[in-house]
Amino acid sequence: MEGWVYNTRSSGSVQFILLRDGTGLVQAVASRQSLSPESFALAKRLTHEASIRLRGRVREDARSPGGVELEVSDLELVGPSQDYPITLKEHGTAFLMEHRHLWLRSLRQTAILRVRATIVKAMRDYMDSQGFTLVDAPILTPAAVEGTTTLFPVEYFNETAYLSQSGQLYNEATCMALERVYCFGPAFRAEKSNTRRHLTELWMMEPEAAFFTYENNVRLQEGLICSIVEQVLTHRSRELEVLERNSDALRKVTAPFPRITYDDALQLLAEGGLELPWGEDLGAPQEAFLSCRYEKPVFLTHFPVACKAFYMKPDPHRPEVTLSADLLAPEGYGEIIGGSERIDSLELLEERIRQHNLPMEPYRWYLDLRRFGSVPHAGFGIGVERTVTWICGLEHIRESIPFPRMLEKMYP
């Protein structure tokens, strides 16, 4: 076996080595009897996170954590490790973040990384199973789509390019080619948000489908979430245990999810003492209130036009609200998905761009999509990190991604 020393314990002429490798932990036992004097001396000198190669016999032993152990017959030091900074005791967040590159080796962090990988695979598998084609959207984009303050500018030869905030507009183009598409990739937001739910670099999966209505869109979200939760429960129960995640709460996540309209939400909030005037967007306390109210994820639908992006289609029966559906994760985790049916009329889209004081020129290609065989279409974006945070039961989004990028924090 090859791996790293997670911890050592000794008892005279028996040395216990907790060995960590890419699959987990196992106890190795090095005894004076069965090793050369040099190897035994080495076993006694081993430090936290030294890398070693060892040979031995696997046997059952009830005294070993996990019930199995490796009786070492040969031991070799691959790389030494002096004064490893992270101990098995408590550390503060700032210290751990400063040592994120090493913190990732811990049991808890590796469990999160595995759950994250399973979530990403579940997302892609589900979309593929529903006839969607993965189509990548560009990261470098030409224009400030919705004002420059939330975009990261980058030098692009003699002009300025911006890191993409979302692949959605491009998805609207590709879904007119392949009908059902999704993009999967990073998105960048230069917002000065300093909260436990915001990153400046995040990953999103964004489906977009031609001929999809509001209702199709909601159903797709529901199916996706159920599939993700099911895959994690099936394949990552051990990791959820390491994370001390209450998996009963996850087992309750079954379709259909409750839906509440914006109007109903205001009513519920008022009853809870969190009144909000019609037309105002929900704040963090309001979102948390609604998120805690249900055991399942809950859809918030039909938000006022003023709260939402310019491209969202108004409800034909009530033009002051949109055909939007956002999904709030339960247990206070809040929004993980934002989506809607999109405007398919050229005239209305032009009007909205003007109303939002956006320049028309950068949207020329986007408007073309309404000139050449425009169809009803809908889509959404799901934040990978927010989903991981919820499913793993994390307190802060920073643990949901290997190297989080947050307001003014870029090291390591």
Add this chain to the structure above:
RNA sequence: UGCCUGGUAGCUCAAUUGGCAGAGCGGCUGGCUGUUAACCAGCAUGUUCGAGGUUCGAGUCCUCGCCAGGCAGCCA
């Protein structure tokens, strides 16, 4: 960006509220023939975030700054 809390050994924290800066962990040395974040004995470790001020005396009080954490705002 605002509000709240904090900054003391490598780490996590204490220091009788203004009177000798200390403990656990980690490290090092030694002991222990089955350890379970092992245990036992010993050793080393400080610009108390920075600048200024009050005071006989400041880790402790005051002012400013820096940094961190939490909350909120901002947020397709």
